[in-house]
Every structure is written in C-alpha cells, then in structure tokens.
C-alpha cells in the first residue's frame with residue numbers, strides 16, 4: 001500500500017507499548033510476550049455483504065472487525081495486546097481507509113491494543129484481523145469445562161444485533177430504539193473486562209456470535225453435557241421490548257447472531273457472586289438456565305412447556 005496511508009494507520013494505532021519491539025514498517029513485527037504469561041491468538045475475517053451489510057460506514061467496519069476479534073479473546077479470558085490487519089479493498093480509497101482507521105483505533109485505544117502489522121491487497125472488500133492477548137498459565141477459559149449442575153449466564157442483552165439487521169432490511173421507520181439496535185449490530189461491545197473477571201469464576205465460556213442456541217450448543221458438544229434454557233429469563237434491551245413482541249424477541253435472541261455477549265457456566269454455589277461481579281462491571285449478567293447431563297439445548301417457555309425447535313425454525317441451530 002501507499003506509504004503515506006500505512007503511515008497514517010501506524011500513527012493512529014501505535015500505543016507506545018514496551019512489548020512491541022518492532023511494529024509496522026519492517027517485514028514483520030517483533031513482540032515480547034510478558035514472562036509468565038501464555039499467548040492467546042485468534043483471527044476472524046469479515047466479507048462485505050456476508051458479515052456486514054453493503055453500505056456499512058467505513059468507521060463501523062473498522063470498529064466491528066476489531067470488536068469481533070476482541071470478543072474471541074474475551075471468551076478466553078485474555079487481556080488484549082496486539083493485532084494484525086489484512087485489508088482487501090476494491091480500490092485504495094483514502095476516505096475509506098481514513099474512516100476505517102478511525103473506527104478501528106477508537107476501539108483499540110480503550111484497550112491500549114497496538115496494531116503491529118498487516119497486509120493490503122486489491123479485491124472484494126474483506127477485512128481480516130488477527131489479535132493476540134495474554135492469560136496467566138492454565139487460566140484460559142474454554143468451551144469444554146461445563147459440568148452438570150452449572151448455572152448458565154449471559155452478559156448484556158440478547159438478540160439486539162439480529163433485531164437491528166431486521167430494522168435495516170425491512171426498512172423499519174427510523175426511531176431511537178431502531179438506532180440503538182442498529183448500533184448494536186454495527187458497533188458491538190466486546191466483553192473484555194467480564195472475560196478476564198470470569199477466569200476464576202466460570203467453568204466454560206463462549207462468545208455469542210451465531211445465536212445463543214448455536215453457541216451454547218458448542219459448549220454442550222465440547223463439554224459432553226446438555227443445557228436447559230428458560231425463555232422467560234432471557235435478557236432483552238428496552239429498545240428490543242419497545243419495538244418487538246416477546247415471541248420475536250425470543251426468536252432474535254435464540255437464533256440471531258452478532259451479539260458478541262459472553263455465555264458461560266458457573267458452579268451453582270458461585271452464581272450469586274458472579275451476578276454481583278458482573279453488575280459491578282457494568283454489563284450485567286443474567287442467569288438463563290442450567291447445564292444437565294445428556295446432550296443438546298432445550299428451551300422451556302414461561303408455562304414450563306418445551307419449545308419445538310423445528311416448528312420455530314431453529315433446527316438449523318440445534319446441535
């Protein structure tokens with residue numbers, strides 16, 4: 001890429017970190033993992049029209065491409081440190097890169113995350129971000145540690161991003177509630193602090209990127225357990241409840257994606273503590289069900305009846 005543009009990205013995203021021995025500008029970055037920590041690495045790609053709607057603002061694309069990766073680090077309980085960015089652009093449009101860098105840098109700054117390198121190529125708009133973070137040895141959270149009897153929690157509220165996408169696609173008349181939901185789609189908040197706090201509270205953890213049923217299903221498969229959800233306990237934003245009825249909200253929460261909240265399990269004896277800790281962190285945590293012996297995720301309605309996944313159109317999401 002043109003030197004001037006890379007220099008702009010570099011100036012906006014270097015954080016003056018000691019552990020970046022050599023950042024953007026050479027053939028590769030040289031990074032020092034702190035003594036006594038394990039390195040946690042993740043990468044996620046976003047393709048225009050698949051992972052974000054055509055026409056999404058460049059600053060939102062920048063924010064979201066980093067946010068989805070930070071969410072993966074959060075789900076592992078890791079503290080973010082560094083990122084690499086591979087940008088594929090139809091043309092080298094300075095205004096796009098400027099906006100993208102702004103959104104990316106805004107989120108990166110709040111974690112002192114340094115962009116230490118990348119690559120730029122021409123093609124259909126695609127953004128790949130790799131992130132690296134640290135965790136004390138053996139303390140990374142995994143999908144495979146859920147145990148029967150654990151309480152299932154989620155941070156924040158569910159279904160907002162899917163409801164926001166619905167507002168965009170159905171051309172729902174614009175409103176403060178609609179704007180909030182679309183904001184949740186375009187600028188998800190990775191639960192980094194919560195993830196780190198959960199290191200010594202949670203058994204299993206995952207971030208909700210494909211919808212609660214799918215992602216909790218991954219915990220169940222990896223842990224060799226089943227899960228029971230009480231639909232009446234699912235947490236919704238006031239924007240969701242202002243625009244949609246209970247059944248739509250439930251469908252967005254169970255089947256919709258892109259929320260980037262954490263879903264995790266804790267021993268029943270730690271549930272009250274966990275709830276208090278997450279309330280202190282601001283995102284809040286809500287108990288939504290429990291882990292049982294067996295397999296698969298089942299959802300119960302307020303009357304105690306099991307919901308029929310096939311009839312509701314969630315069969316695609318069940319394990």
Ligand code: ADP
Pocket residue numbers: 001006009023024025026027028085086087115116117118119120
């Ligand atoms: P090379 O051909 O050696 O890979 P590049 O011209 O691709 O060199 O990159 C030059 C420098 O700019 C490298 O340090 C690389 O990491 C960095 N860089 C290139 N593109 C990006 C990008 N999109 N974001 C961040 N750094 C980038």
Ligand code: MG
Pocket residue numbers: 118119120
């Ligand atoms: Mg290169």
